[in-house]
Amino acid sequence: MMERIPILRMGNYLLVTIQVDMHDKLALTLQDDLTTRISEVNAKGVLIDISSLEIVDSFIGRTLANIASMARVLDAHTVVVGMQPAVAITLVELGMSLPGIRTALNVESGMEYLRETVTSHQESDDDGDSTED
Amino acid sequence: MSDLLSAIQQNRESILKDWLQNLKSAVQRRDLIGERELDSQASDMLTAIAEAPAGTSLKDFNSPGWQTVKSMLASLSASRAVQGFSPSETALFVLSLKPSLFSVARKQRGGDADGLYADTLMVNDFIDKLSLHTTDSYIHGRDQVIARQQEEMLELSTPVVTLWDGIVALPLIGTLDSARTQVVMESLLQAIVQTNSRFAIIDITGVPTVDTLVAQHLLKTITAARLMGAECILSGIRPQIAQTIVHLGINLEDVITKSKLSDAFRLALERSGRKVVRMDKPGIAGASMQRGA
Numbered sequence: 001m002m003e004r005i006p007i008l009r010m011g012n013y014l015l016v017t018i019q020v021d022m023h024d025k026l027a028l029t030l031q032d033d034l035t036t037r038i039s040e041v042n043a044k045g046v047l048i049d050i051s052s053l054e055i056v057d058s059f060i061g062r063t064l065a066n067i068a069s070m071a072r073v074l075d076a077h078t079v080v081v082g083m084q085p086a087v088a089i090t091l092v093e094l095g096m097s098l099p100g101i102r103t104a105l106n107v108e109s110g111m112e113y114l115r116e117t118v119t120s121h122q123e124s125d126d127d128g129d130s131t132e133d
Numbered sequence: 134m135s136d137l138l139s140a141i142q143q144n145r146e147s148i149l150k151d152w153l154q155n156l157k158s159a160v161q162r163r164d165l166i167g168e169r170e171l172d173s174q175a176s177d178m179l180t181a182i183a184e185a186p187a188g189t190s191l192k193d194f195n196s197p198g199w200q201t202v203k204s205m206l207a208s209l210s211a212s213r214a215v216q217g218f219s220p221s222e223t224a225l226f227v228l229s230l231k232p233s234l235f236s237v238a239r240k241q242r243g244g245d246a247d248g249l250y251a252d253t254l255m256v257n258d259f260i261d262k263l264s265l266h267t268t269d270s271y272i273h274g275r276d277q278v279i280a281r282q283q284e285e286m287l288e289l290s291t292p293v294v295t296l297w298d299g300i301v302a303l304p305l306i307g308t309l310d311s312a313r314t315q316v317v318m319e320s321l322l323q324a325i326v327q328t329n330s331r332f333a334i335i336d337i338t339g340v341p342t343v344d345t346l347v348a349q350h351l352l353k354t355i356t357a358a359r360l361m362g363a364e365c366i367l368s369g370i371r372p373q374i375a376q377t378i379v380h381l382g383i384n385l386e387d388v389i390t391k392s393k394l395s396d397a398f399r400l401a402l403e404r405s406g407r408k409v410v411r412m413d414k415p416g417i418a419g420a421s422m423q424r425g426a
Binding site: 080081082083084085087088089091092093097098101103104105106109110 | 318319322323325326329330331353356357358359360361362363
Protein backbone atom coordinates (compact mmCIF):
# COMPACT_ATOMS: atom_id res chain seq x y z
CA MET A 1 0.00 0.00 0.00
CA MET A 2 1.50 3.28 -1.03
CA GLU A 3 1.68 6.24 1.32
CA ARG A 4 -0.85 8.96 0.55
CA ILE A 5 -1.69 12.31 1.99
CA PRO A 6 -5.41 12.49 2.83
CA ILE A 7 -7.51 15.17 1.13
CA LEU A 8 -10.55 16.28 3.12
CA ARG A 9 -13.57 17.94 1.57
CA MET A 10 -15.47 20.68 3.36
CA GLY A 11 -18.21 22.12 1.17
CA ASN A 12 -16.55 23.90 -1.72
CA TYR A 13 -13.10 23.59 -0.22
CA LEU A 14 -10.47 20.90 -0.04
CA LEU A 15 -8.18 20.63 2.98
CA VAL A 16 -4.76 19.02 2.87
CA THR A 17 -2.61 18.66 5.97
CA ILE A 18 0.92 17.48 5.37
CA GLN A 19 2.07 15.74 8.53
CA VAL A 20 4.84 13.53 7.22
CA ASP A 21 8.16 14.32 5.62
CA MET A 22 7.52 15.04 1.98
CA HIS A 23 9.57 13.08 -0.48
CA ASP A 24 9.45 13.61 -4.20
CA LYS A 25 7.13 10.73 -5.03
CA LEU A 26 4.69 11.69 -2.29
CA ALA A 27 4.60 15.24 -3.62
CA LEU A 28 3.83 14.02 -7.14
CA THR A 29 1.11 11.69 -5.82
CA LEU A 30 -0.41 14.61 -3.93
CA GLN A 31 -0.36 16.69 -7.11
CA ASP A 32 -2.17 13.90 -9.01
CA ASP A 33 -4.74 13.24 -6.29
CA LEU A 34 -5.44 16.89 -5.65
CA THR A 35 -6.03 17.85 -9.28
CA THR A 36 -8.32 14.82 -9.70
CA ARG A 37 -10.30 15.71 -6.59
CA ILE A 38 -10.63 19.37 -7.57
CA SER A 39 -12.29 18.51 -10.84
CA GLU A 40 -14.35 15.68 -9.23
CA VAL A 41 -15.97 17.79 -6.55
CA ASN A 42 -15.73 21.09 -8.45
CA ALA A 43 -13.83 22.67 -5.56
CA LYS A 44 -13.40 26.44 -5.43
CA GLY A 45 -10.67 26.60 -2.84
CA VAL A 46 -7.72 24.49 -1.67
CA LEU A 47 -6.00 24.93 1.68
CA ILE A 48 -2.63 23.25 2.22
CA ASP A 49 -1.43 23.21 5.81
CA ILE A 50 2.34 22.72 6.07
CA SER A 51 2.81 23.69 9.71
CA SER A 52 4.27 20.25 10.53
CA LEU A 53 6.60 20.29 7.54
CA GLU A 54 10.13 20.89 8.75
CA ILE A 55 12.22 19.94 5.76
CA VAL A 56 11.71 21.36 2.32
CA ASP A 57 13.79 21.31 -0.85
CA SER A 58 13.54 23.04 -4.18
CA PHE A 59 11.52 20.19 -5.68
CA ILE A 60 8.85 20.34 -2.98
CA GLY A 61 8.77 24.13 -3.30
CA ARG A 62 8.27 23.89 -7.03
CA THR A 63 5.61 21.20 -6.65
CA LEU A 64 3.67 23.45 -4.27
CA ALA A 65 3.89 26.27 -6.84
CA ASN A 66 2.77 23.86 -9.58
CA ILE A 67 -0.20 22.65 -7.53
CA ALA A 68 -1.28 26.27 -7.03
CA SER A 69 -1.05 27.03 -10.77
CA MET A 70 -2.87 23.80 -11.72
CA ALA A 71 -5.62 24.54 -9.21
CA ARG A 72 -5.97 28.03 -10.69
CA VAL A 73 -6.43 26.51 -14.16
CA LEU A 74 -9.14 24.29 -12.65
CA ASP A 75 -10.81 27.40 -11.19
CA ALA A 76 -9.78 26.93 -7.58
CA HIS A 77 -7.80 29.26 -5.33
CA THR A 78 -4.94 27.81 -3.29
CA VAL A 79 -3.63 29.06 0.01
CA VAL A 80 -0.61 27.60 1.81
CA VAL A 81 -0.74 28.09 5.58
CA GLY A 82 1.52 27.72 8.60
CA MET A 83 4.95 27.75 6.99
CA GLN A 84 7.67 27.45 9.62
CA PRO A 85 10.34 30.20 9.81
CA ALA A 86 13.12 27.74 9.02
CA VAL A 87 11.26 26.50 5.95
CA ALA A 88 10.62 30.06 4.78
CA ILE A 89 14.29 30.96 5.19
CA THR A 90 15.35 27.83 3.31
CA LEU A 91 13.04 28.57 0.39
CA VAL A 92 14.27 32.16 0.18
CA GLU A 93 17.89 31.02 0.31
CA LEU A 94 17.11 28.58 -2.50
CA GLY A 95 15.90 31.57 -4.49
CA MET A 96 12.27 30.45 -4.49
CA SER A 97 10.02 33.31 -3.51
CA LEU A 98 6.96 31.43 -4.86
CA PRO A 99 5.26 34.56 -6.16
CA GLY A 100 2.19 32.69 -7.39
CA ILE A 101 1.27 31.22 -4.03
CA ARG A 102 -1.03 32.86 -1.51
CA THR A 103 0.05 32.29 2.07
CA ALA A 104 -1.55 32.72 5.47
CA LEU A 105 -0.37 32.42 9.05
CA ASN A 106 -2.72 29.66 10.16
CA VAL A 107 -5.71 27.60 9.03
CA GLU A 108 -8.13 30.17 10.40
CA SER A 109 -6.82 33.12 8.41
CA GLY A 110 -6.32 30.84 5.41
CA MET A 111 -10.00 29.83 5.43
CA GLU A 112 -10.96 33.48 5.86
CA TYR A 113 -8.99 34.40 2.75
CA LEU A 114 -10.53 31.54 0.75
CA ARG A 115 -14.06 32.51 1.76
CA GLU A 116 -13.45 36.14 0.80
CA THR A 117 -11.91 35.42 -2.61
CA VAL A 118 -14.26 32.60 -3.56
CA THR A 119 -17.34 34.65 -2.61
CA SER A 120 -16.16 37.75 -4.46
CA HIS A 121 -15.38 35.69 -7.55
CA GLN A 122 -18.80 34.04 -7.48
CA GLU A 123 -20.41 37.44 -7.21
CA SER A 124 -18.52 38.72 -10.23
CA ASP A 125 -19.42 35.49 -12.08
CA ASP A 126 -23.08 36.09 -11.28
CA ASP A 127 -22.92 39.38 -13.12
CA GLY A 128 -22.14 37.50 -16.31
CA ASP A 129 -23.71 34.23 -17.40
CA SER A 130 -24.54 32.35 -14.23
CA THR A 131 -23.81 28.65 -14.18
CA GLU A 132 -25.11 28.15 -10.63
CA ASP A 133 -28.35 26.20 -10.14
CA MET B 134 71.60 20.95 30.40
CA SER B 135 69.88 19.72 33.50
CA ASP B 136 72.80 21.35 35.32
CA LEU B 137 71.29 24.71 34.64
CA LEU B 138 67.87 23.57 35.83
CA SER B 139 69.28 22.28 39.09
CA ALA B 140 71.20 25.52 39.49
CA ILE B 141 67.90 27.38 39.04
CA GLN B 142 66.40 25.16 41.71
CA GLN B 143 69.20 25.90 44.15
CA ASN B 144 69.24 29.64 43.54
CA ARG B 145 65.50 30.09 43.39
CA GLU B 146 65.44 32.78 46.09
CA SER B 147 68.06 35.00 44.54
CA ILE B 148 66.64 34.57 41.02
CA LEU B 149 63.21 35.56 42.23
CA LYS B 150 64.58 38.66 43.91
CA ASP B 151 66.53 39.65 40.83
CA TRP B 152 63.57 38.94 38.55
CA LEU B 153 61.15 40.99 40.61
CA GLN B 154 63.58 43.88 40.55
CA ASN B 155 63.82 43.72 36.75
CA LEU B 156 60.08 43.31 36.48
CA LYS B 157 59.27 46.32 38.61
CA SER B 158 61.71 48.60 36.82
CA ALA B 159 60.37 47.49 33.42
CA VAL B 160 56.62 47.44 34.02
CA GLN B 161 55.05 50.37 35.74
CA ARG B 162 51.42 49.45 35.92
CA ARG B 163 50.81 49.58 39.64
CA ASP B 164 47.31 50.80 38.87
CA LEU B 165 46.37 47.51 37.25
CA ILE B 166 48.12 44.97 39.45
CA GLY B 167 49.17 44.98 43.10
CA GLU B 168 52.78 44.36 44.15
CA ARG B 169 51.86 41.38 46.26
CA GLU B 170 49.92 39.74 43.43
CA LEU B 171 52.86 40.25 41.09
CA ASP B 172 55.22 38.73 43.67
CA SER B 173 53.10 35.64 44.10
CA GLN B 174 52.65 35.21 40.34
CA ALA B 175 56.41 35.42 39.74
CA SER B 176 57.12 33.04 42.58
CA ASP B 177 54.57 30.49 41.32
CA MET B 178 56.00 30.70 37.81
CA LEU B 179 59.56 30.21 38.97
CA THR B 180 58.53 27.26 41.12
CA ALA B 181 56.80 25.70 38.15
CA ILE B 182 59.94 26.10 36.03
CA ALA B 183 62.31 24.87 38.74
CA GLU B 184 60.15 21.89 39.63
CA ALA B 185 59.74 20.62 36.08
CA PRO B 186 59.73 16.79 36.07
CA ALA B 187 63.11 15.09 35.85
CA GLY B 188 64.37 14.63 32.30
CA THR B 189 62.68 17.79 31.06
CA SER B 190 65.10 19.97 29.15
CA LEU B 191 65.08 23.69 28.56
CA LYS B 192 65.88 22.87 24.94
CA ASP B 193 62.67 21.04 24.27
CA PHE B 194 59.83 23.50 24.79
CA ASN B 195 57.23 21.07 23.44
CA SER B 196 57.96 18.33 25.96
CA PRO B 197 55.06 17.42 28.27
CA GLY B 198 57.17 18.49 31.27
CA TRP B 199 56.50 22.15 30.48
CA GLN B 200 52.73 21.74 30.30
CA THR B 201 52.21 23.19 33.79
CA VAL B 202 54.29 26.25 32.98
CA LYS B 203 52.48 26.76 29.71
CA SER B 204 48.98 26.50 31.12
CA MET B 205 49.91 28.74 34.05
CA LEU B 206 51.27 31.32 31.67
CA ALA B 207 48.20 31.04 29.42
CA SER B 208 45.74 31.76 32.19
CA LEU B 209 47.95 34.59 33.46
CA SER B 210 48.10 36.22 30.03
CA ALA B 211 44.38 35.84 29.48
CA SER B 212 43.68 37.56 32.79
CA ARG B 213 46.16 40.33 31.89
CA ALA B 214 44.27 40.86 28.64
CA VAL B 215 41.05 41.32 30.59
CA GLN B 216 42.76 43.64 33.12
CA GLY B 217 43.85 45.95 30.32
CA PHE B 218 47.61 45.31 29.98
CA SER B 219 49.18 45.86 26.59
CA PRO B 220 50.70 42.83 24.79
CA SER B 221 54.28 44.07 25.34
CA GLU B 222 53.66 44.64 29.04
CA THR B 223 52.33 41.12 29.29
CA ALA B 224 55.29 39.64 27.42
CA LEU B 225 57.74 41.58 29.62
CA PHE B 226 56.68 39.40 32.54
CA VAL B 227 58.66 36.43 31.20
CA LEU B 228 61.19 38.45 29.19
CA SER B 229 62.50 40.12 32.35
CA LEU B 230 63.40 36.68 33.69
CA LYS B 231 66.07 36.41 31.01
CA PRO B 232 68.89 38.48 32.66
CA SER B 233 68.43 36.65 35.95
CA LEU B 234 68.84 33.27 34.28
CA PHE B 235 71.85 34.55 32.34
CA SER B 236 73.59 35.48 35.57
CA VAL B 237 72.85 32.02 37.01
CA ALA B 238 74.37 30.43 33.91
CA ARG B 239 77.41 32.68 34.22
CA LYS B 240 77.94 31.75 37.85
CA GLN B 241 77.49 28.08 37.00
CA ARG B 242 79.94 28.00 34.06
CA GLY B 243 82.65 30.29 35.41
CA GLY B 244 85.29 30.77 32.73
CA ASP B 245 83.97 28.11 30.34
CA ALA B 246 83.12 30.39 27.43
CA ASP B 247 81.73 27.68 25.12
CA GLY B 248 79.50 26.22 27.85
CA LEU B 249 78.30 29.68 28.81
CA TYR B 250 77.50 30.46 25.19
CA ALA B 251 75.50 27.24 24.83
CA ASP B 252 73.58 27.90 28.05
CA THR B 253 72.89 31.49 27.06
CA LEU B 254 71.52 30.41 23.70
CA MET B 255 69.36 27.82 25.37
CA VAL B 256 67.93 30.18 27.97
CA ASN B 257 67.38 32.82 25.31
CA ASP B 258 65.47 30.40 23.13
CA PHE B 259 63.40 29.07 26.02
CA ILE B 260 62.36 32.49 27.28
CA ASP B 261 61.57 33.68 23.76
CA LYS B 262 59.27 30.72 23.24
CA LEU B 263 57.62 31.40 26.58
CA SER B 264 57.02 35.01 25.60
CA LEU B 265 55.60 33.99 22.22
CA HIS B 266 53.29 31.63 24.05
CA THR B 267 52.30 34.53 26.31
CA THR B 268 51.43 36.72 23.36
CA ASP B 269 49.41 33.97 21.75
CA SER B 270 47.44 33.43 24.93
CA TYR B 271 47.01 37.17 25.35
CA ILE B 272 45.55 37.53 21.86
CA HIS B 273 43.35 34.51 22.46
CA GLY B 274 42.03 36.11 25.64
CA ARG B 275 41.34 39.34 23.75
CA ASP B 276 39.55 37.44 21.00
CA GLN B 277 37.31 35.81 23.54
CA VAL B 278 36.41 39.20 24.98
CA ILE B 279 35.60 40.52 21.50
CA ALA B 280 33.54 37.44 20.63
CA ARG B 281 31.55 37.76 23.84
CA GLN B 282 30.87 41.44 23.23
CA GLN B 283 29.74 40.72 19.68
CA GLU B 284 27.35 38.10 20.94
CA GLU B 285 25.95 40.47 23.54
CA MET B 286 25.51 43.14 20.90
CA LEU B 287 23.67 40.73 18.63
CA GLU B 288 21.29 39.80 21.41
CA LEU B 289 20.69 43.40 22.37
CA SER B 290 20.19 44.72 18.90
CA THR B 291 17.23 42.76 17.62
CA PRO B 292 14.18 43.55 19.70
CA VAL B 293 10.85 42.70 18.12
CA VAL B 294 8.08 44.79 19.66
CA THR B 295 4.36 44.21 19.45
CA LEU B 296 2.57 47.42 18.46
CA TRP B 297 -0.92 46.00 18.43
CA ASP B 298 -2.67 42.68 18.38
CA GLY B 299 -1.35 41.14 15.15
CA ILE B 300 1.14 43.90 14.32
CA VAL B 301 4.83 43.61 15.22
CA ALA B 302 7.61 46.08 14.55
CA LEU B 303 11.35 45.64 14.25
CA PRO B 304 13.24 48.89 14.76
CA LEU B 305 16.72 48.38 13.33
CA ILE B 306 19.58 50.45 14.70
CA GLY B 307 23.19 50.31 13.56
CA THR B 308 25.01 48.77 10.66
CA LEU B 309 23.62 45.56 9.23
CA ASP B 310 26.05 42.80 8.34
CA SER B 311 25.33 39.24 7.26
CA ALA B 312 25.51 37.70 10.73
CA ARG B 313 23.28 40.34 12.24
CA THR B 314 20.76 40.22 9.43
CA GLN B 315 20.51 36.46 9.91
CA VAL B 316 19.62 36.98 13.59
CA VAL B 317 17.21 39.78 12.68
CA MET B 318 15.51 37.56 10.12
CA GLU B 319 15.16 34.61 12.47
CA SER B 320 13.89 36.62 15.42
CA LEU B 321 11.35 38.48 13.28
CA LEU B 322 9.99 35.27 11.75
CA GLN B 323 9.90 33.62 15.16
CA ALA B 324 7.99 36.58 16.58
CA ILE B 325 5.51 36.44 13.70
CA VAL B 326 4.75 32.81 14.55
CA GLN B 327 4.59 33.40 18.30
CA THR B 328 2.37 36.46 18.21
CA ASN B 329 0.36 35.31 15.19
CA SER B 330 0.94 38.63 13.50
CA ARG B 331 -0.27 39.38 10.00
CA PHE B 332 1.73 42.57 9.72
CA ALA B 333 5.40 43.20 10.36
CA ILE B 334 6.93 46.67 10.15
CA ILE B 335 10.68 46.91 9.59
CA ASP B 336 11.89 50.37 10.53
CA ILE B 337 15.34 51.31 9.24
CA THR B 338 15.52 54.87 10.58
CA GLY B 339 18.59 53.92 12.61
CA VAL B 340 20.46 52.19 9.80
CA PRO B 341 23.21 54.55 8.60
CA THR B 342 23.91 53.00 5.21
CA VAL B 343 22.15 50.59 2.92
CA ASP B 344 24.24 48.76 0.33
CA THR B 345 23.24 46.02 -2.07
CA LEU B 346 23.95 43.31 0.49
CA VAL B 347 21.80 44.89 3.18
CA ALA B 348 18.99 45.52 0.70
CA GLN B 349 19.19 41.92 -0.44
CA HIS B 350 18.96 40.71 3.15
CA LEU B 351 15.97 42.94 3.79
CA LEU B 352 14.25 41.65 0.66
CA LYS B 353 14.94 38.06 1.76
CA THR B 354 13.40 38.74 5.16
CA ILE B 355 10.35 40.32 3.55
CA THR B 356 9.94 37.39 1.15
CA ALA B 357 10.30 34.85 3.96
CA ALA B 358 7.67 36.69 6.01
CA ARG B 359 5.36 36.71 2.99
CA LEU B 360 5.84 32.95 2.56
CA MET B 361 4.69 32.50 6.13
CA GLY B 362 1.59 34.55 5.46
CA ALA B 363 2.58 37.89 6.98
CA GLU B 364 2.86 41.20 5.19
CA CYS B 365 5.95 43.37 5.64
CA ILE B 366 6.04 47.13 5.53
CA LEU B 367 9.38 48.93 5.27
CA SER B 368 9.54 52.31 6.96
CA GLY B 369 12.01 55.01 7.90
CA ILE B 370 13.87 55.23 4.59
CA ARG B 371 15.85 58.48 4.68
CA PRO B 372 16.31 60.62 1.55
CA GLN B 373 19.98 59.67 1.15
CA ILE B 374 19.14 55.99 1.44
CA ALA B 375 16.33 56.34 -1.11
CA GLN B 376 18.86 57.89 -3.49
CA THR B 377 21.35 55.09 -2.85
CA ILE B 378 18.73 52.42 -3.41
CA VAL B 379 17.72 53.88 -6.76
CA HIS B 380 21.32 54.44 -7.86
CA LEU B 381 22.21 50.86 -6.97
CA GLY B 382 19.30 49.65 -9.07
CA ILE B 383 17.68 47.73 -6.21
CA ASN B 384 14.08 46.86 -6.98
CA LEU B 385 11.83 47.65 -4.04
CA GLU B 386 8.68 47.90 -6.15
CA ASP B 387 7.09 44.79 -4.67
CA VAL B 388 7.66 46.07 -1.15
CA ILE B 389 5.34 48.46 0.63
CA THR B 390 7.44 51.41 1.81
CA LYS B 391 6.39 54.25 4.10
CA SER B 392 8.46 57.21 5.15
CA LYS B 393 7.62 57.03 8.85
CA LEU B 394 6.86 54.28 11.32
CA SER B 395 3.56 56.00 12.15
CA ASP B 396 2.48 55.84 8.50
CA ALA B 397 3.35 52.15 8.37
CA PHE B 398 1.42 51.54 11.59
CA ARG B 399 -1.58 53.42 10.21
CA LEU B 400 -1.52 51.27 7.05
CA ALA B 401 -1.26 48.07 9.08
CA LEU B 402 -4.24 49.13 11.21
CA GLU B 403 -6.22 50.04 8.10
CA ARG B 404 -5.51 46.70 6.42
CA SER B 405 -6.55 44.80 9.52
CA GLY B 406 -9.82 46.77 9.59
CA ARG B 407 -9.00 49.12 12.42
CA LYS B 408 -8.88 52.88 12.77
CA VAL B 409 -7.59 55.32 15.34
CA VAL B 410 -10.05 58.09 16.14
CA ARG B 411 -9.89 61.08 18.44
CA MET B 412 -12.28 60.91 21.38
CA ASP B 413 -14.87 63.64 21.47
CA LYS B 414 -15.09 63.98 25.23
CA PRO B 415 -14.89 67.66 26.29
CA GLY B 416 -12.73 66.88 29.33
CA ILE B 417 -10.02 65.21 27.30
CA ALA B 418 -10.06 67.86 24.58
CA GLY B 419 -9.75 70.62 27.20
CA ALA B 420 -6.84 68.83 28.86
CA SER B 421 -4.96 68.46 25.59
CA MET B 422 -5.56 72.10 24.73
CA GLN B 423 -4.16 73.17 28.05
CA ARG B 424 -1.12 71.07 27.47
CA GLY B 425 -0.71 72.53 23.98
CA ALA B 426 -0.90 76.11 25.27
